[in-house]
Amino acid sequence: MEAARDASLVTTDVWTSMGFEQRMKKRMKDFADWQVDADMMRVAQKDALFMHCLPAHRGEEVSAQVMDGPQA
Numbered sequence: 001m002e003a004a005r006d007a008s009l010v011t012t013d014v015w016t017s018m019g020f021e022q023r024m025k026k027r028m029k030d031f032a033d034w035q036v037d038a039d040m041m042r043v044a045q046k047d048a049l050f051m052h053c054l055p056a057h058r059g060e061e062v063s064a065q066v067m068d069g070p071q072a
Contacts, residue, residue, distance in 0.1 A: 006043075007044045010050050015060055038063065041071060050071050
């Protein structure tokens with residue numbers, strides 16, 4: 001949240017890249033409490049943009065609300 005505070009751009013990537021799927025269970029556990037969501041976007045600048053290099057996994061690294069929202 002601190003990194004997003006007053007940011008003009010918030011970005012993330014998938015938790016597990018292609019070819020590293022065997023790490024997925026550990027990553028899901030490690031990142032379970034972290035997600036770019038509406039709360040995070042609220043601490044960024046009012047006109048901040050969200051970007052993702054795609055493909056995104058809604059409900060994992062980014063909420064559907066943010067991914068499908070007007071700031072994305």
